[in-house]
Amino acid sequence: MTDSIEESKNVSVTDEDLETKSKGELIKLAGQLRDRRNDLNQMASERASQRDDLNAKTREKVDEAQEHREKRDELNEQVQEHKEKRNELNAEANELFEQVEDKKEEMELDEGKSVDQLEDEIEDLEFKQQTEVLSSEDEQELIEKIEQKREKLAERKEKLEQTDDIDEIKAEAQEIRSEASKHHQKVTELADEAQEHHNEMIEAYREADEIRDEADEMHEKFVEAQEAADQHHEDFVRVQKRLRELDKEEEEEERSRREEKQEAAREEAEEIYQEFKDGETLDTEDLMKLQKTGLL
Structure with a gap:
């Protein structure tokens, strides 16, 4: 930043100086x-130029x-x-997942034993029937139990055959949720x-404030230099x-001196002219004096 004006270099004039x-x-x-x-005008001009440059940089930063x-x-x-879009897709996916859960509840797919479990149990019961010696009553009871298991297995398989629709809905829901995840990623990015x-x-904005x-x-330094220059101009x-x-x-x-000199010369010439009129002889110098004053 430019230093302040050196007061010692300033020149002043008083009314007494003028007199x-x-x-x-x-x-x-x-x-x-x-x-x-x-010098001060040059200094003011340089400061004005620096001020304008800084103001231009401020505007650039504000524009930026x-x-x-x-x-x-x-x-x-x-x-x-x-x-x-993400929220819309997630809501749509949630609705489809709810449909899947509703259908599973309707079909009771989450209740009871799985196909594998039922098949294992039937196999165990049949093995027992074939390998163990049972009373007629116990064997009949075992046969009925095997039959009940087979009925449950058949029922279970029948329900599972109906789950294709559920899988399609679930797949659609997962696809929609995947699309929602893409939108969520875009949100983050x-x-x-x-x-x-x-x-x-x-x-x-912070840099603009600093430059401003x-x-x-x-600008204050420009005004200082310009006012000092103006004062020197006024004194000049x-x-x-x-x-x-x-x-x-x-x-x-x-x-005034010329007029006094001319008056004295005229008075002298008039005296010479009077002497001439009185018959005195005039020399060359006297004649020239009369000519200069227009008396001859």
């Missing part, structure tokens, strides 16, 4: 005022921040769109990108005015 200083001193003083004024703001807002809009632009916007402060400080004009007054006074004195 008491000689013409030569005033001419020298006018030159000093002019030179210092020009605005670009990040617009990009952030655009990305946030996309985030919202993907969120809405776009939100991260939007946050980056937000951070860049904040940083650009520098520009304001430089005052001295110039005083010099013109002195010139005018000198001209008046010179004219």
Whole structure:
């Protein structure tokens, strides 16, 4: 940052200076005022240029921040769109999964033993029937138990044959949820990108504020230099005015001297002319004096 004005280099003039200083001193003083004024004007011009450059950089940073703001807002809009689509798809998938659960409940697929379990139990009972010696009553009871197991197995297989529709619904629900996951991923990616632009916007505004402060400080220094230059110019004009007054006074004195000299010459010429009229002989110098005054 440019330093403040060196007060010691400034030139000042008082009313007493104007009244008491000689013409030569005033001419020298006018030159000093002019030179210092020009230096200060140059300084003010340089500071104005630096201020303008800083203001231009401030505008650039503000424009940069605005670009990040617009990009952030655009990305946030996309985030919202993907969120809405994700939520819509998840709701649709949830509805399908509920349908699967409802159908399973209707078919009681989650209750009772599996096909493998029933087949194993039937196999164990048949093996027992074939290998063990049983009373008629126990064997009959075993046969009935095997029959009951076979009926449950048949019923279970029949229900499982009806699960194709459930599998289709479940597959559709999973596909929709997978699509929802893609939208969720986009939400995450776009939100991260939007946050980056937000951070860049904040940083650009911060830099703009810093540069603006520098520009304001430089403007104050410009005003300081310009006001000092203007003061020196005003003092320069005052001295110039005083010099013109002195010139005018000198001209008046010179004219007064010339008039006095002319008056004296005329009086002398009139005396010579009177002597000529009285019959005195005039020499060449006297004749020239009469010619100069127009008396001859």
